[in-house]
Amino acid sequence: MATGAFSRRGLVLAATSGLVLPGWVRAQDPVGAAPDHSGRGVVEVEIDGQPGLRFALDTAASASVLASDLVARLGLSVGGEIDMHTVVGVERVPWVRAEQIRSGALDRRNARLAVGDRRGMLGLDGLLGLDLLAGHRLEFRFRGRHRASIGRPRIEEQGFLAAERPRVRFAPPVVREPDGVAERLMIVEARVRGVRVPAVIDTGAEVSLINPVLAEAADATDLTIRSTATAQAIQSPTGRAAVARPMVVDALRLGDMVLDRLGVLMGDFHIFRHLGLADRPAMLLGVDVLGVFSRVVIDLRDGELLMEI
DSSP states (O other): OOSSOOOOOOEEOOOBSSOOOTTOBOTTSOTTOOOSTTOOOEEEEEETTEEEEEEEEOTTOSSOEEETTHHHHTTOOEEEEEEEEOSSOEEEEEEEEEEEEEETTEEEEEEEEEEEOGGGGTTOSEEEOHHHHTTSEEEEEOSSSOEEEEEOOOOOOOOTTSOOOOEEEOOOOOEETTTTEESSOOEEEEEETTEEEEEEEOTTOSSOEEOHHHHHHTTOEEOOBSOTTSOOEEEOTTSOEEEOEEEEEOOEEETTEEEOSEEEEEOOOHHHHHTTOTTSOOEEEOHHHHTTSSEEEEETTTTEEEEEO
16 A cells, blocks of 8 residues: 555535534634544544644544644654545645654654644644554544543453444554555445445544445435535545535445434545545445444454444
8 A cells, every 4th residue: 555644534514404414514613623523533642742632543544644733843854755645636745753652552653644734634633543553442432522542452341231232343454664654444344225335444534435336336315405605525634625425325234233314425536546446336434423332442453343332
């Protein structure tokens, strides 16, 4: 897999009619804000001894990203440029190297970060991608006050009195040396109206994405937007946008879970072409799907997705 991160942060869309899509934000959201309404997993990160930075856990990013306005503040210097594969396309961006990044069980030295635009990350300080998250255990709690954490892998007991916990297996990501970029994203098998669909688990996306092949195969229908004046687009971490078509799909099955009337964004997005999925039904599953559960655990060492109802 080429160097760079898979990211498509930000949705510039109006509210929907008859169906609410979690986490859709308006263009007027203030730059620098770190909205908590998105449902994404956000953790506090310390970089080179400076704590309090807010990063989203992004399992569809092969490399981590830092907001450009923090480069000078953190005393970092640009070391060169990399190609970052986003939903929009291939974007050439600067990169910096941090002496140490810490958050929960994550403690990484000499880490490379791509440089992005804060507006493209919904006001957050950055994204933690699979290059830093690989081998860890991610936990998301979606009930009450949203919480997320990075821990060490451990066995989850499935006792008789335990809550129902659907489990889905996937191939754990592998980080390529020496540049430290994840070679493989987290892909599980889903079904949409009986059609087998490779689905990228994307904890950094508020709304799920589908390609045109899946839209046709699943008989997806258009979702009416109340305000036609609002642009329907998604943004990359650099702020570049791509046109997206709001649609609805039925009968999405993930493990033992089935969802009907799921609002999604459809488009001929670059990420599907880059993953070799442009000619077959494919999708990215965001926190709109994961947030159906009260708790989600992702074991990136053993390749297991656990969902607690």
